[in-house]
Amino acid sequence: MSDPQANPAPPTKITVRDLTMTYGAFVVMRDLNFEIVEKDIFVIMGPSGCGKSTLLRHLIGLQEPTKGTILYGDEDFTATDPSERTGFIRRFGVMYQTGALWSSLTLAENIALPLEEYSKLTPKAIRDLVSYKLSLVGLSGYEDYYPAQISGGMNKRAGIARAMALDPEILFLDEPGAGLDPLSSRRLDDLILSLRDSLGSTVVIVTHELASIFAIANNSIFLDTATRTQGATGNPVELRDHSENPAVRLFLRRGEDSELATSNLS
Amino acid sequence: MPSKATTPACAIWTQTGGRLLLDLSGDWLSGGSIPEIRGKTPDQAPTRYSTENLGEFDSTLPAFILAHLRSLEKPMGGDAGEQPKPSLEGLPPNLLGLMELALAVPEESDARAKPAKPSEIRKLGKRSLAVWASILSVAEFTGQSMLALGRFFIGRARFRSQDFWVTLQDCGAAALPIVTLINFLIGSILAFVGNVQLASFGASLYVADLVAIAMVREMGVVMTAIIMSGRTGAAFAAHLGSMNANQEIDALRTFGFNPFDFLVLPRLLALVLMMPILTLYANLVGILGGMLVGAAVGIPPLLYWNETLAALSLTTASLGVIKSFFFGAIIATSGCLQGMRSGNSSAAVGQATTRAVVASITAVIVLDSGFAAIFTVLDI
Numbered sequence: 343m344s345d346p347q348a349n350p351a352p353p354t355k356i357t358v359r360d361l362t363m364t365y366g367a368f369v370v371m372r373d374l375n376f377e378i379v380e381k382d383i384f385v386i387m388g389p390s391g392c393g394k395s396t397l398l399r400h401l402i403g404l405q406e407p408t409k410g411t412i413l414y415g416d417e418d419f420t421a422t423d424p425s426e427r428t429g430f431i432r433r434f435g436v437m438y439q440t441g442a443l444w445s446s447l448t449l450a451e452n453i454a455l456p457l458e459e460y461s462k463l464t465p466k467a468i469r470d471l472v473s474y475k476l477s478l479v480g481l482s483g484y485e486d487y488y489p490a491q492i493s494g495g496m497n498k499r500a501g502i503a504r505a506m507a508l509d510p511e512i513l514f515l516d517e518p519g520a521g522l523d524p525l526s527s528r529r530l531d532d533l534i535l536s537l538r539d540s541l542g543s544t545v546v547i548v549t550h551e552l553a554s555i556f557a558i559a560n561n562s563i564f565l566d567t568a569t570r571t572q573g574a575t576g577n578p579v580e581l582r583d584h585s586e587n588p589a590v591r592l593f594l595r596r597g598e599d600s601e602l603a604t605s606n607l608s
Numbered sequence: 609m610p611s612k613a614t615t616p617a618c619a620i621w622t623q624t625g626g627r628l629l630l631d632l633s634g635d636w637l638s639g640g641s642i643p644e645i646r647g648k649t650p651d652q653a654p655t656r657y658s659t660e661n662l663g664e665f666d667s668t669l670p671a672f673i674l675a676h677l678r679s680l681e682k683p684m685g686g687d688a689g690e691q692p693k694p695s696l697e698g699l700p701p702n703l704l705g706l707m708e709l710a711l712a713v714p715e716e717s718d719a720r721a722k723p724a725k726p727s728e729i730r731k732l733g734k735r736s737l738a739v740w741a742s743i744l745s746v747a748e749f750t751g752q753s754m755l756a757l758g759r760f761f762i763g764r765a766r767f768r769s770q771d772f773w774v775t776l777q778d779c780g781a782a783a784l785p786i787v788t789l790i791n792f793l794i795g796s797i798l799a800f801v802g803n804v805q806l807a808s809f810g811a812s813l814y815v816a817d818l819v820a821i822a823m824v825r826e827m828g829v830v831m832t833a834i835i836m837s838g839r840t841g842a843a844f845a846a847h848l849g850s851m852n853a854n855q856e857i858d859a860l861r862t863f864g865f866n867p868f869d870f871l872v873l874p875r876l877l878a879l880v881l882m883m884p885i886l887t888l889y890a891n892l893v894g895i896l897g898g899m900l901v902g903a904a905v906g907i908p909p910l911l912y913w914n915e916t917l918a919a920l921s922l923t924t925a926s927l928g929v930i931k932s933f934f935f936g937a938i939i940a941t942s943g944c945l946q947g948m949r950s951g952n953s954s955a956a957v958g959q960a961t962t963r964a965v966v967a968s969i970t971a972v973i974v975l976d977s978g979f980a981a982i983f984t985v986l987d988i
Contacts, residue, residue: 402862431864442855446771456863459766504859 435505795897848947
């Protein structure tokens with residue numbers, strides 16, 4: 343891990359200002375403000391149904407904010423017309439909750455498809471690149487398998503390999519640990535850490551798995567269901583120990599907050 | 609039934625002074641007798657339970673107690689949490705544990721209140737808005753598909769050519785057996801029915817004219833369209849619907865692929881190309897079916913064939929084929945539309961498939977009657 347004091351402040355990758363998200367008349371979250379800097383492993387956390395995945399969908403342009411702006415670097419993502427976002431799209435890769443690999447294509451074809459679209463590589467070079475990406479996530483040799491033929495954990499890892507196909511600066515992972523056994527979940531955490539360290543990627547993760555959060559995240563935002571806005575931002579370990587917001591402490595301590603547990607249970 | 613002897617379940621309420629005793633006895637089992645309740649059910653929680661004669665019990669007993677305690681909670685309404693915890697004194701330890709667990713969180717009054725009956729006017733309004741929204745979504749989808757088609761013709765649409773060829777095979781060659789069977793039978797049915805009427809005028813030969821014109825103008829194309837709605841339109845809806853449920857369409861979007869170009873376009877093109885070919889084939893098979901029946905009632909095949917050719921003009925023969933382009937476009941569009949708009953559960957995919965088939969068959973028939981009116985006015 344790099345010491346933040348040693349070098350000048352790393353550049354900001356994503357800035358979110360006054361973001362308000364709604365479904366029709368229903369306000370999911372309002373007035374979110376946070377920044378994600380380079381090489382962050384940034385966790386979006388909060389109770390189930392608080393709008394974590396919705397926030398992710400806004401960040402990657404699948405939903406448009408009701409109010410507020412999202413900047414990638416200095417460029418305004420929200421002000422750009424969705425059809426002209428190709429420039430942004432090449433900068434991030436997304437792994438969806440279930441992997442969301444295209445089921446009619448093999449793993450190799452899944453990873454090759456964006457490469458065929460956005461690069462001028464020869465078919466041989468693409469094949470090599472695909473094998474390399476698959477071996478990064480521990481799936482070498484599975485090139486010709488279809489998503490339905492491999493396990494859920496493997497689907498997620500293949501999903502990460504596809505998200506990394508275009509060497510994005512930012513990786514978005516939607517609940518990478520959900521539904522995995524503890525060992526696979528741990529391996530996935532290690533994978534995320536080593537990808538960040540070796541490729542220098544910025545990683546944004548939606549999760550509510552505390553073990554994962556404390557193991558890998560260095561920055562986070564907590565979405566509070568009660569107030570419908572952000573409960574806290576910062577390093578999750580510090581938030582657990584020192585957050586002013588009782589809901590954040592309670593969440594990060596699995597409800598075992600000595601001062602609050604009794605009063606909040608009823 | 610030879611089962612272990614059980615004693616009937618019984619609950620007795622006894623009021624003694626300010627104390628209310630609930631005496632539970634017998635075996636409270638879901639397979640056993642209906643519990644007998646003695647004494648008037650009071651509107652307060654029991655202060656003590658007596659369970660000396662209680663035998664075995666399953667969930668029926670805690671459910672009975674909880675139902676009584678919950679019925680007392682209700683009138684208090686909003687300010688839950690203020691209510692005193694009811695006494696559970698006298699319950700055996702395992703039952704006590706279950707009751708404490710069940711009572712730990714007070715009933716969410718909002719959760720029950722929500723599905724309140726909306727007024728009829730509100731329902732009517734909601735339904736009208738839904739109809740309007742679906743009209744808008746059909747219009748938007750059709751527009752998007754047309755734009756994608758435009759991009760295809762100027763060479764800017766991107767999709768995997770393999771997808772197109774696979775779909776082409778699936779809605780072409782793979783559909784031949786069912787198209788053959790149905791249209792052959794339709795042709796022979798027409799011949800049978802026609803022959804019964806025409807033979808009484810001694811005009812059996814005109815069976816050939818009847819079958820030829822009916823098949824080529826209407827039956828060939830309509831039957832093929834209906835088959836393709838049920839076969840291919842449903843497959844499009846189910847495939848795109850499950851892709852949607854599995855976030856595969858989102859994944860396309862985040863890689864900058866336009867789902868219309870990528871998914872709708874190859875399907876639309878494939879079906880629009882294959883429908884006319886299938887229709888021509890269906891017409892031919894139908895005429896063959898008629899010929900077979902004709903041979904059976906004594907019309908020599910050569911004579912039947914010559915009569916068929918004489919009955920058909922190029923205009924008549926092309927009518928069905930022209931319609932088939934439109935039918936192909938409608939079936940593909942409604943299949944893809946329902947698939948892309950499907951919700952993200954397995955039940956939603958089923959509903960999307962149903963809607964796709966119903967909508968495309970309806971649209972095919974409605975459009976066909978429109979065509980019939982136009983052709984009549986134009987006198988062709």
